[in-house]
Amino acid sequence: MPPRVQNQLVTNSLLPYLSSSSTPTSTISKIPTQCSSSSIPSTSRRTCRPFSSTVASQTKLRNEMFTWLSSEGTALKNHVPGSTNYLTQFKERDEQPAGRTRPFPLNQNFISESILSEELRNEIYDRVVNQKKSVRAVSVDLGVDMRRVGAVVRLVELEKRQKQQGKSLALPYARAIHEMVPTTPLYEDTRDNRSRPHESINDLPVHKLTDPQIFYPVSESRQFNRVDAGRVFSAAPALENKQVTNTAADPAEVISSITQNPSHIEKVGKGAAEQQVLQPADARIPHPHLIAHERFRQSNPNEYREIYKAYSERLRQEETAEKERKRLAKERREQQQTKVQPESSRFEFRFKDVVVSKETTGTDGRGSKAPGIRYGVPSYERKKGQVKIPTRVEV
Amino acid sequence: MRNRATTPLSKPKIRQSWSKYNLFNLQRLRNPPTGSKTFFQQKWTAKSMARAYHGEQVRESQWARMFSRRIRSVVPMSPARLAQDDGSGMSAGRGAGVEGTKDFPRLTPFTQMTFAPLERRLDVAIFRAMFASSARQARQFVVHGAVTVNGKQMRYPGYLLNPGDLFQVDPERVMYATGAPKDKHERREGRVARRKSAESQETEAKEEGAAEESGEKKDAESEELGQQRENDDPRETLKVLLAQAKNIMAGSKDVLPAKKKQELRGFQKAVKRVLSRSDSSTVLADNLESQFSELITLLKAKPAEKKDAKRSKREQSSEDAKNVSESTSESATASESQPGEALTEAFRQAAQNPEEEVDTSELTEDEFDVLKRALVQMRDNPIDSTKPYATPWRPRDYMSAFAFIPRYLEVNHNICAAVYLRHPVARPGSSEVPTPFGEPVGTAAFAWYLRRR
Numbered sequence: 001m002p003p004r005v006q007n008q009l010v011t012n013s014l015l016p017y018l019s020s021s022s023t024p025t026s027t028i029s030k031i032p033t034q035c036s037s038s039s040i041p042s043t044s045r046r047t048c049r050p051f052s053s054t055v056a057s058q059t060k061l062r063n064e065m066f067t068w069l070s071s072e073g074t075a076l077k078n079h080v081p082g083s084t085n086y087l088t089q090f091k092e093r094d095e096q097p098a099g100r101t102r103p104f105p106l107n108q109n110f111i112s113e114s115i116l117s118e119e120l121r122n123e124i125y126d127r128v129v130n131q132k133k134s135v136r137a138v139s140v141d142l143g144v145d146m147r148r149v150g151a152v153v154r155l156v157e158l159e160k161r162q163k164q165q166g167k168s169l170a171l172p173y174a175r176a177i178h179e180m181v182p183t184t185p186l187y188e189d190t191r192d193n194r195s196r197p198h199e200s201i202n203d204l205p206v207h208k209l210t211d212p213q214i215f216y217p218v219s220e221s222r223q224f225n226r227v228d229a230g231r232v233f234s235a236a237p238a239l240e241n242k243q244v245t246n247t248a249a250d251p252a253e254v255i256s257s258i259t260q261n262p263s264h265i266e267k268v269g270k271g272a273a274e275q276q277v278l279q280p281a282d283a284r285i286p287h288p289h290l291i292a293h294e295r296f297r298q299s300n301p302n303e304y305r306e307i308y309k310a311y312s313e314r315l316r317q318e319e320t321a322e323k324e325r326k327r328l329a330k331e332r333r334e335q336q337q338t339k340v341q342p343e344s345s346r347f348e349f350r351f352k353d354v355v356v357s358k359e360t361t362g363t364d365g366r367g368s369k370a371p372g373i374r375y376g377v378p379s380y381e382r383k384k385g386q387v388k389i390p391t392r393v394e395v
Numbered sequence: 396m397r398n399r400a401t402t403p404l405s406k407p408k409i410r411q412s413w414s415k416y417n418l419f420n421l422q423r424l425r426n427p428p429t430g431s432k433t434f435f436q437q438k439w440t441a442k443s444m445a446r447a448y449h450g451e452q453v454r455e456s457q458w459a460r461m462f463s464r465r466i467r468s469v470v471p472m473s474p475a476r477l478a479q480d481d482g483s484g485m486s487a488g489r490g491a492g493v494e495g496t497k498d499f500p501r502l503t504p505f506t507q508m509t510f511a512p513l514e515r516r517l518d519v520a521i522f523r524a525m526f527a528s529s530a531r532q533a534r535q536f537v538v539h540g541a542v543t544v545n546g547k548q549m550r551y552p553g554y555l556l557n558p559g560d561l562f563q564v565d566p567e568r569v570m571y572a573t574g575a576p577k578d579k580h581e582r583r584e585g586r587v588a589r590r591k592s593a594e595s596q597e598t599e600a601k602e603e604g605a606a607e608e609s610g611e612k613k614d615a616e617s618e619e620l621g622q623q624r625e626n627d628d629p630r631e632t633l634k635v636l637l638a639q640a641k642n643i644m645a646g647s648k649d650v651l652p653a654k655k656k657q658e659l660r661g662f663q664k665a666v667k668r669v670l671s672r673s674d675s676s677t678v679l680a681d682n683l684e685s686q687f688s689e690l691i692t693l694l695k696a697k698p699a700e701k702k703d704a705k706r707s708k709r710e711q712s713s714e715d716a717k718n719v720s721e722s723t724s725e726s727a728t729a730s731e732s733q734p735g736e737a738l739t740e741a742f743r744q745a746a747q748n749p750e751e752e753v754d755t756s757e758l759t760e761d762e763f764d765v766l767k768r769a770l771v772q773m774r775d776n777p778i779d780s781t782k783p784y785a786t787p788w789r790p791r792d793y794m795s796a797f798a799f800i801p802r803y804l805e806v807n808h809n810i811c812a813a814v815y816l817r818h819p820v821a822r823p824g825s826s827e828v829p830t831p832f833g834e835p836v837g838t839a840a841f842a843w844y845l846r847r848r
Binding site for chain 1: 404405415416418419421422424425426465467468469470471472473474475477478479481482483486488489504507525544545546547549551553554555557558559560561563566567569570573574775776787788789790792793794795796797798799800801802805806807808809810811812813814816817820822824825826827828829830831832833834836
């Protein structure tokens, strides 16, 4: 709401005559200046128009608001460089450190989390682009999520390009924001970034299949582990004894074979209900190779060099598998596409064969995503109420 | 769309906005009473409170379609713990786990995530990235074409961002949205500047004879400037520059903004004056590095040429010393004026024997730094009355109370661009959807949209 015009300048013609005769001019000259300053509490506001018969321009609530803004609210007016300045720490008297990170007093569950500092951002960019380290390695080393690492590289790249083009940057604004919001620094010893990560890098998304509570009787003598639980959740038959012993013998190998070939995961169900068997958390976290690393470290606690060697070897394997997977996917995509670039044309035409599958036409052949006009499938393109907002923007 | 997103004081509603009215309402917000209310009433109140904040620009039917009862959540896993056991301990014994594992994880606040689908909207994401002071303003930026998604202009505020989308807002708009507004004097300055520029354009368009007449005033000004130029030699200018730079960089809170502004303006003028003496026109470009090096070389080169005019220099330098002491006595101590003298001393040495290597680097590191920083600040945050916000830019009042950036966005504030990394998730003990309401309101609102009322 825009602030209303405050017509507090009392133009009462009687005022000079009513006020004391000793210093009439000075009092009058003082009044407007007092009233115009918003920092005085409402009591003095009331007293500065004692003889006015007009209705007060300020409601009680507005008075309260300006009183609060000029008393307790003043601390919130300007930011405190280097620390947060939220309402919560003033509402809760007992100076808790938690109050410093909660912007909303009533919401205990939302905390203002730190953002990447400029140095950390540049370090990430440097490691990925200049030192040619993999996103996975940088993510583990600096304790930043892999998706964030990718985003940082994109953004810094964009920033560099804008600087080159001479476009204006919002530098004072960026500086102010970094003063207001908590930031994760780049520590002197970058190993500290690993021990004190920016965010949790091994977040396990809660799978839909684990929502229902299942009561599954198991004999007490059986080792019922995460793999078995995943099979129960996806209604897959229990593993045979031979497979169980294999898994127990070398769990790291089993997990890496799953994560490096995700298309080979066992499937259950028939027809449209076919789905992959729910894998244990060991395979579904973003950095499964870290589990093997930890296991190796716990078994050989003091052989640092060996541990590091094994770690880098595991990382390399993971990366090559990922690259291979990407290459194959790209090849497959290019096989499906025919590119035609006519002479003297700026455009390249890309043709793709129509695929009639469950994903495009749907099980009944009437899916809306499939291209072309199909008999018996009406097009609602020009019908009322069709939302035309794009659903994605291709880069 | 008419803006109904007011922040009334009588029936307070919390909005996605940084206004002081909103802050006051937020300060007196309480959980709604439930004692004498039916369950339906509780849900209704909670839903209307929450919807006034979350996507009030979205129609109710539209939001009801977006609502999803399945809430995304994650559990942070520790590789060390996963390596230690295969999870069989959890199902050991009679199924409740072996004895001794009684570390209950914190509860996941699922119901605080009710409005997570709205965080996907482009206008809300712009507000969350702190590029606009309210969701309504963010919406306006989108509609007015100041926002690009993945490099293409996007004019739909209701565009639902996909993970990995990069959106960017025009930095000028962001500075306007987040900066303090102009006061009436600054607005007037802007008007005057605009009128002047319009007049000058007119006069240029007219014949040259008319331009000469109007140029008389300018001539007088330039004569003054010329006199000044003759008067001040490089060392003096350097000194003055340094003193000004120091004053600017001091950033003392007790100095009035108006005074600071005067200083800044003076500094700007001085730099321009120095730079205008060099013949190359490239220095007037915005490139800071070249400007700085030009300034330094200029100040170094000049004394080397004017070696014979030492006496006059001394006289002037004594005057300068007085001036400097006068100027610094107000705010700075004697120690602050010392490095300036050191710098001039170094310059003198460099001037007297230009071939020899003088240990200027040791002496003048600080001064160079001060000068450079002042230049940087002047370049980054200049006084410019043509801008729609108060210059030099400063954050608007009460902004810090609303300053947070949720983790599902990765924001680069320098270029006002952000990447929507993933959908917001709940995790044990915290939810990523910024909502001012507590758990009771969130739960009741979630129950409302389950449509079992």
